[in-house]
Amino acid sequence: MDTIDRIEELSEAECLRLLSTVPIGRVVYTDHALLSVLPVPFAIGPDGQLVLALLPGGSLARALDGTVAAFQADHLDEAARTGWSVLVHGPARLVREPAEHAELLRSGPKLWTDEREPMFVRLTAELVSGRRLLPRGRVTGR
Template structure:
């Protein structure tokens, strides 16, 4: 393997910056004692928490509330075999503060299925890791 092919480990700030460039990621949680993975719309809040938009009244919202979850997002280019991936672990809690909910609504964040009145789940990052890889001899496309 060429030195250029080795993944670059990313710091927390770089990871959050990259996360802010994509609208959808995957939340990993436990359902009936098994891992479950669900694509969700999200945004990085100014305080560094991830705000996930899920369907109101969904079992997913109930299962996420008050639990430790993982969240993963990436941007990969199959042609150049390059890109990045970020993984976040932390506690998820349904937003209940009316001001925070209003702020999330004003930002335009909506659930991936397009529900106009989503539930917002705040994920407070405790562990953040990321990697970027570029194909040998090809520049990394920064997003």
């Protein structure tokens, strides 16, 4: 079987569903004219926006605020050589409104590395794409 037959393009709805099954992803942004990638906790809001939890006082929130960023998450099974990967692009904005911030403290993603109160960034999913590597012997419906 050709490897390409094992790769399935995912719909936007399936991509967002898969994203909701993992707690950590990687935000891709520009820092001093260089691409940077950092793992961050996240959640998908009811409006389909991604909410990223960031360490307070860091430069990441400033670097993301008002820019277009990318976000990637995946789940891979090394033994079975299967898995999926989803990539999201869109505008990012720092949550500044106190009521919105308070609500996200109650219901949003939690920092894994710190007990301090996180800062939150909303990333609007304008471009969403994903792929799944299927098990051997299973082909896509092409």
